[in-house]
Amino acid sequence: MGVFQYSSSKHGKVTLINVGGSLDSETAPRFDEKLRGEIGKGASRLVCNMSKLDYIASAGLGVLIGVNDTLRKKGGEIKISEMNEKITKIFKLLGFINLFKIYKTDDEALDSF
Amino acid sequence: MDPRSDQTFTVSAGRNHGDIESSTKKIASYLTKQGIHTDLVSSMELSVYEALVNIYDHEPENFRDSPIRVECSLSGGLVTVTIRYEGDYFDMTSTKLPDIVEHFKKGKTRGLGIYFIRTLMDSVEYSHDHGENTLILTKKEE
Numbered sequence: 001m002g003v004f005q006y007s008s009s010k011h012g013k014v015t016l017i018n019v020g021g022s023l024d025s026e027t028a029p030r031f032d033e034k035l036r037g038e039i040g041k042g043a044s045r046l047v048c049n050m051s052k053l054d055y056i057a058s059a060g061l062g063v064l065i066g067v068n069d070t071l072r073k074k075g076g077e078i079k080i081s082e083m084n085e086k087i088t089k090i091f092k093l094l095g096f097i098n099l100f101k102i103y104k105t106d107d108e109a110l111d112s113f
Numbered sequence: 114m115d116p117r118s119d120q121t122f123t124v125s126a127g128r129n130h131g132d133i134e135s136s137t138k139k140i141a142s143y144l145t146k147q148g149i150h151t152d153l154v155s156s157m158e159l160s161v162y163e164a165l166v167n168i169y170d171h172e173p174e175n176f177r178d179s180p181i182r183v184e185c186s187l188s189g190g191l192v193t194v195t196i197r198y199e200g201d202y203f204d205m206t207s208t209k210l211p212d213i214v215e216h217f218k219k220g221k222t223r224g225l226g227i228y229f230i231r232t233l234m235d236s237v238e239y240s241h242d243h244g245e246n247t248l249i250l251t252k253k254e255e
Contacts, residue, residue, distance in 0.1 A: 025166045026130045058163055058229050062222035089152060090159065094232050 003027075005052065006034050014110050015043040020052030023060025032063040035078075039067070044076025047109040051082035056090065068100065077101070081109035120147075121186040126165060128177050133165040140185050140194065147187055153252055156233040160250050161194055163226040164205075172200040196248040202241045205230065205248070 004027035005020035103109035126136035141158040181198040236251040
């Protein structure tokens with residue numbers, strides 16, 4: 001927990017986010033700020049790559065839910081790619097696996113828009 | 114008889130993010146060393162973290178200097194974490210959980226931490242006695 005990594009790149013009309021480390025109550029506000037910054041710059045179609053995400057607490061998931069709600073109101077969405085096994089298990093246990101559209105690869109997620 | 118049944122592991126956490134994080138990691142590390150399956154360790158780690166954050170976020174300032182005691186025990190195929198802390202009455206086990214998918218699809222996130230705990234654990238018990246709260250999280254080993 002505690003470590004937070006973030007980077008983003010543009011792929012046509014889609015913004016690819018790479019998030020790593022932890023999304024907990026301490027780092028989630030920074031993640032929210034970063035994503036809101038992307039939206040502020042005009043992004044409405046986001047793909048969040050979770051391959052390097054070690055830990056997600058309710059605060060982190062709350063950010064994804066809140067941002068997705070904002071994007072949907074603008075006709076956009078946040079989709080998830082390359083979710084690793086640990087995070088996938090947590091999503092399944094919590095019943096959140098159908099809450100977001102999840103893709104095996106970045107390309108699949110990017111092409112889905 | 115489970116050879117680990119006499120063992121308990123206790124940590125004391127201050128009410129700050131650093132202590133919450135390190136205490137949660139210590140509990141997870143202890144369970145891993147006891148040979149508990151990684152899935153159960155992940156569920157317990159996340160539930161303890163959510164419980165401690167919930168206490169930190171919602172308890173009044175006058176309890177900020179009072180540490181939270183976290184005790185972990187293994188017995189009869191059950192992993193039990195008991196969290197004791199001074200504070201006002203708040204029974205997270207009695208909070209009504211919403212229709213979770215519909216609730217969160219609407220962008221609402223209130224109650225998410227409690228939902229995590231109650232979904233990941235087999236049992237969550239709460240009691241309040243003379244200003245001391247006790248929260249007991251239990252998960253069965255598969």
